[in-house]
Amino acid sequence: MSSFQTEERGKVRRQWVDQAIALAMQNRWTEAAKLNQTILDVSPDDTDALNRLGRAMTELGRYREARESYQKTVQRDPSNTIARKNLARLASLKVEEAPPSGEKVDPRMFISETGKTGVILLQHPAPRDVLAKFAAGDQLVLRADGRVLRVESLSGNQLGTVDPKVAQRLIDLMRSGNTYAAAVMANEDNNLRVFVRETAQAAPNVGKVSFPIRSEGQGIRPYTRETLLKYELEEEEDTESDDTDFADHEEEAEEPLEVSEIEEDRTAD
Numbered sequence: 001m002s003s004f005q006t007e008e009r010g011k012v013r014r015q016w017v018d019q020a021i022a023l024a025m026q027n028r029w030t031e032a033a034k035l036n037q038t039i040l041d042v043s044p045d046d047t048d049a050l051n052r053l054g055r056a057m058t059e060l061g062r063y064r065e066a067r068e069s070y071q072k073t074v075q076r077d078p079s080n081t082i083a084r085k086n087l088a089r090l091a092s093l094k095v096e097e098a099p100p101s102g103e104k105v106d107p108r109m110f111i112s113e114t115g116k117t118g119v120i121l122l123q124h125p126a127p128r129d130v131l132a133k134f135a136a137g138d139q140l141v142l143r144a145d146g147r148v149l150r151v152e153s154l155s156g157n158q159l160g161t162v163d164p165k166v167a168q169r170l171i172d173l174m175r176s177g178n179t180y181a182a183a184v185m186a187n188e189d190n191n192l193r194v195f196v197r198e199t200a201q202a203a204p205n206v207g208k209v210s211f212p213i214r215s216e217g218q219g220i221r222p223y224t225r226e227t228l229l230k231y232e233l234e235e236e237e238d239t240e241s242d243d244t245d246f247a248d249h250e251e252e253a254e255e256p257l258e259v260s261e262i263e264e265d266r267t268a269d
Contacts, residue, residue: 013039020052027104027137029059047073051082058086058135064096089187092132104137105183109197115209116198122151122160125191131159132187140182140194144171151182151194159192166211170196173210177202180210 016039023032033056039049054069067090073083125131140159141152149167151159162170170180178201185195198210 013043017048020049024052024056025107027059029056032056033060045076047077047080047083050076051080051086054083054086055135058090063090063093066090085188089132092128092190105139105181107137109181109183110185110195113197115211118166118196118211119185120151120162120166120194120196122192122194123163125160126158128190130157131190131192134159134184134187134192136184136186138184140184142170142174142180142182142196144174147171151192169212170210173198173202173205173208176204178205178210 016035020032020035020039023029023035033053036049036053036056039046040053043049050069050073054066054073057063057066057069067087070083070087070090073080074087077083134153139154141154142162143150143152147164147168149162149171151162153159161167170178174180179199180196181199182194182196185193187193196210201208
């Protein structure tokens with residue numbers, strides 16, 4: 001094969017990869033699955049495409065096929081952390097298929113804003129097989145129940161509760177008119193990290209922040225890199241360079257603190 005043909009094949013593959021990521025960003029999972037399968041028809045050992053296919057199948061509720069994709073990745077690359085992490089999550093499911101996952105939020109939801117956004121690690125999380133069905137970007141709901149702030153799926157399933165210290169403040173603000181949006185930021189270690197954003201501030205709450213600044217003057221650290229969903233979809237494409245980029249910009253682009261750390265000043269994970 002000539003160098004020209006090799007170059008053209010490489011160009012076409014890069015276009016397919018870009019398109020596959022774009023389809024996933026638009027939640028067009030059926031099309032994304034088909035395109036990643038096309039890539040695999042040409043390059044069966046492409047672990048990045050296998051991981052993307054596994055993600056698409058998970059979103060479509062086709063868990064058996066998702067596991068098969070991730071297992072193929074591990075067979076080819078035993079140290080692949082993305083595949084191993086997702087296999088561990090899928091192992092918790094008690095079903096082979098389910099309806100496609102719920103509505104996704106706009107990826108811009110995950111751009112943090114000091115005082116208006118925070119990250120919550122669920123308290124009293126739901127059983128592992130329930131949480132395993134959720135992925136980054138899935139829309140969630142905050143519901144006040146007395147002095148308890150519950151986190152629920154759009155279908156009303158309870159997924160866990162918010163740390164009481166944070167919940168008390170948010171409940172008071174909600175009852176006086178503030179509104180909030182919530183979504184899965186990450187599914188890891190059999191629990192969900194939930195990103196919460198203040199979407200509207202009522203007149204009585206002007207001047208009140210939803211997520212207070214820490215005592216030493218440092219607020220919620222901004223997630224200023226490209227959006228979470230795009231990062232998750234592309235991390236297998238450029239893990240090595242991504243780590244370098246993060247190190248170079250650590251001071252200005254750190255991940256948000258857990259909101260439970262606001263008052264206790266614990267080191268972020």
